[in-house]
Amino acid sequence: MLKAERHQHILNEVSIRSRIQLSDIAESLGVSIDTIRRDVKELDDKNKLKKVHGGALSLGYNVFPFSNSEVFNKEMKAHIAQKAIGLIKENAVILMSGGTTNLELARLLPTNLDITVFTPSLPIAMQLLAHPKADVILIGGKISKNAQLAIGAQVVQELSNIKADLCFLGTGYLDLEHGLTEFDYEVVQVKKAMIQSARRTVSLCISEKLNSVQRFKTCDIQDIDVLITELPPEADMLMPYKSFNVNLI
Amino acid sequence: MLKAERHQHILNEVSIRSRIQLSDIAESLGVSIDTIRRDVKELDDKNKLKKVHGGALSLGYNVFPFSNSEVFNKEMKAHIAQKAIGLIKENAVILMSGGTTNLELARLLPTNLDITVFTPSLPIAMQLLAHPKADVILIGGKISKNAQLAIGAQVVQELSNIKADLCFLGTGYLDLEHGLTEFDYEVVQVKKAMIQSARRTVSLCISEKLNSVQRFKTCDIQDIDVLITELPPEADMLMPYKSFNVNLI
DNA sequence: ACATATTGTGCAAGATATTGCAGTTTTTTG
DNA sequence: CAAAAAACTGCAATATCTTGCACAATATGT
Numbered sequence: 001m002l003k004a005e006r007h008q009h010i011l012n013e014v015s016i017r018s019r020i021q022l023s024d025i026a027e028s029l030g031v032s033i034d035t036i037r038r039d040v041k042e043l044d045d046k047n048k049l050k051k052v053h054g055g056a057l058s059l060g061y062n063v064f065p066f067s068n069s070e071v072f073n074k075e076m077k078a079h080i081a082q083k084a085i086g087l088i089k090e091n092a093v094i095l096m097s098g099g100t101t102n103l104e105l106a107r108l109l110p111t112n113l114d115i116t117v118f119t120p121s122l123p124i125a126m127q128l129l130a131h132p133k134a135d136v137i138l139i140g141g142k143i144s145k146n147a148q149l150a151i152g153a154q155v156v157q158e159l160s161n162i163k164a165d166l167c168f169l170g171t172g173y174l175d176l177e178h179g180l181t182e183f184d185y186e187v188v189q190v191k192k193a194m195i196q197s198a199r200r201t202v203s204l205c206i207s208e209k210l211n212s213v214q215r216f217k218t219c220d221i222q223d224i225d226v227l228i229t230e231l232p233p234e235a236d237m238l239m240p241y242k243s244f245n246v247n248l249i
Numbered sequence: 250m251l252k253a254e255r256h257q258h259i260l261n262e263v264s265i266r267s268r269i270q271l272s273d274i275a276e277s278l279g280v281s282i283d284t285i286r287r288d289v290k291e292l293d294d295k296n297k298l299k300k301v302h303g304g305a306l307s308l309g310y311n312v313f314p315f316s317n318s319e320v321f322n323k324e325m326k327a328h329i330a331q332k333a334i335g336l337i338k339e340n341a342v343i344l345m346s347g348g349t350t351n352l353e354l355a356r357l358l359p360t361n362l363d364i365t366v367f368t369p370s371l372p373i374a375m376q377l378l379a380h381p382k383a384d385v386i387l388i389g390g391k392i393s394k395n396a397q398l399a400i401g402a403q404v405v406q407e408l409s410n411i412k413a414d415l416c417f418l419g420t421g422y423l424d425l426e427h428g429l430t431e432f433d434y435e436v437v438q439v440k441k442a443m444i445q446s447a448r449r450t451v452s453l454c455i456s457e458k459l460n461s462v463q464r465f466k467t468c469d470i471q472d473i474d475v476l477i478t479e480l481p482p483e484a485d486m487l488m489p490y491k492s493f494n495v496n497l498i
Numbered sequence: 499a500c501a502t503a504t505t506g507t508g509c510a511a512g513a514t515a516t517t518g519c520a521g522t523t524t525t526t527t528g
Numbered sequence: 529c530a531a532a533a534a535a536c537t538g539c540a541a542t543a544t545c546t547t548g549c550a551c552a553a554t555a556t557g558t
Binding site: 004008123126132136137142143148150 | 388
């Protein structure tokens with residue numbers, strides 16, 4: 001492997017994860033840690049990243065909308081995302097909605113996984129640029145500035161032509177009685193269409209948002225196939241959800 | 250084996266694998282490594298690839314051209330963008346291609362301007378999220394990771410339904426004889442369609458890239474209506490372009 | 499056709515660059 | 529403070545680069 005390639009790989013990795021550990025990189029590229037250390041030093045000298053003890057950090061001003069500090073419950077979301085990754089099989093066709101939990105999922109996606117991702121979300125698409133093996137298809141339309149995703153009839157129409165294996169739904173609010181709800185009506189339209197366009201729907205939801213309701217309804221709980229939270233599947237809080245024939249993870 | 254044949258083979262290999270090692274090429278073509286070294290040096294001088302220690306990389310290989318300090322000539326591009334803004338009228342419908350100059354334009358766009366922007370570019374769309382009065386419509390499709398914009402038949406098809414007032418074309422390379430050229434064939438297809446879909450086409454180009462050529466042709470100089478560079482319109486370097494009936498700004 | 503440039507190619511010697519390792523020093527963490 | 533992790537240093541083994549040169553292939557001018 002050429003030095004220049006390692007440099008690209010390192011920069012790429014830093015861009016995706018916003019941080020790296022020298023030991024991880026060394027292992028994944030199969031070179032000594034000294035070599036990586038020297039690479040990172042060189043990149044630091046060129047102001048491409050910030051070297052720190054044990055690793056390196058991205059220089060703050062990256063393209064991503066949600067800089068690290070702005071994502072609430074980041075560890076929790078990463079934990080959920082990690083569980084979700086287990087559901088993804090090689091060559092899967094996946095639908096991803098927006099939201100920071102899904103963004104975390106995109107960030108943590110193993111770079112060696114060969115998949116096709118359809119998404120109307122700008123941040124998700126940006127994030128996946130860094131995954132060389134992921135085919136990314138952006139579903140275009142009018143952009144909702146709040147949700148940072150494409151909305152409108154065009155998106156719904158586009159989705160109707162797709163049948164994906166899996167849909168990852170970053171869920172706003174989840175309640176036993178009212179199901180999945182959202183603040184934004186247009187976003188609901190898109191999510192409804194996404195559920196229709198996938199064989200299985202996986203909802204990623206931090207427990208904080210369980211039992212909370214918003215104005216517009218996306219679907220009932222029984223319409224989702226898998227519910228992933230950061231809690232262990234046996235948690236008391238989740239018990240009521242079992243009755244809906246939903247897989248808890 | 251002819252030198253030109255080797256060059257073709259090398260470029261081909263680079264474009265397929267996005268990297269080569271001199272030693273591999275030398276062996277597979279049965280010539281000395283010195284010869285390949287000289288070949289690659291020559292191709293580098295012509296901007297066809299990037300020579301590095303031990304091999305060469307594809308030019309299109311940079312994953313995050315827009316992150317960090319990698320935006321070269323930022324002030325120059327801002328200067329160009331500033332000139333371009335003068336062309337935009339209230340309620341205009343605008344097409345924007347990708348590229349860092351256009352990104353600068355999006356960044357500098359006055360926030361009180363009421364406009365509608367169509368773009369296949371992820372970074373441009375992201376940037377315009379911050380623009381409260383701009384309606385942003387993302388043209389969806391398969392994402393080119395190098396160019397960070399949607400490409401493919403779907404994009405071209407989508408563009409055919411639009412007739413915009415103005416198209417801002419971030420131009421890769423511009424040459425008197427060869428017109429506007431690009432590194433990536435798919436991007437050329439999109440840009441061609443964009444030109445078709447606008448009443449007037451404005452090309453933003455730093456003077457550094459004047460008189461340079463890449464592999465695929467987008468259009469002739471006479472196909473663009475306005476050429477904006479950072480130079481004053483009377484600059485000697487621009488004189489030859491006057492004959493093409495192009496507005497210099 | 500001939501002699502004369504020009505260009506292309508391979509080789510070799512010395513200079514540089516890259517990389518992993520071992521031993522030592524510094525930093526981090528409990 | 530002490531153990532562990534990471535960083536630094538010098539070094540040796542390769543690999544790659546540079547340069548000059550000889551010789552062959554090709555082009556040019558008469």
